[in-house]
Amino acid sequence: MPAGITASAAAAAYRFVMTELRRCRWCRRALPERKGPGRTREFCSPRCRQWDWVSRQRARELALSEGELVIAKSALDELHDQLYVLACAVDDAERDLDPPDGAPTPDDVRQALDWLLEAARPLRDRELAAPVVPPSIPS
Numbered sequence: 001m002p003a004g005i006t007a008s009a010a011a012a013a014y015r016f017v018m019t020e021l022r023r024c025r026w027c028r029r030a031l032p033e034r035k036g037p038g039r040t041r042e043f044c045s046p047r048c049r050q051w052d053w054v055s056r057q058r059a060r061e062l063a064l065s066e067g068e069l070v071i072a073k074s075a076l077d078e079l080h081d082q083l084y085v086l087a088c089a090v091d092d093a094e095r096d097l098d099p100p101d102g103a104p105t106p107d108d109v110r111q112a113l114d115w116l117l118e119a120a121r122p123l124r125d126r127e128l129a130a131p132v133v134p135p136s137i138p139s
């Protein structure tokens, strides 16, 4: 944990993002605060809106329930691989930041942070596509 950020502050920030912010219905990223009148935004981008629509169409075709989703095995494998790398990085960072011989050095903290960021970036940048892309979305 970087200096100045306590575990409870990080937990509070996580809780805020997960419960207080409005998030994109498809990719779950936080949506910007809406100012002024008009419909509440449900998607962060036209692409997410399209993928959500495609997903619901495919779910109807396959008679899936609201909470079910078909995902390509390769996409799920890639996600599991990235989660595994992140889990290893968290384990390594926890060990490196609490060495048995005293406090971690600034180099230890920097290396732990660099490794955590390297492991987390693919998850930050990833997107899950719907199974197929339709020619257009009815409005």
Ligand SMILES: [Zn+2]
Pocket (backbone or CB within 6 Å): 024, 025, 026, 027, 028, 029, 043, 044, 045, 048
């Ligand atoms: Zn989105």
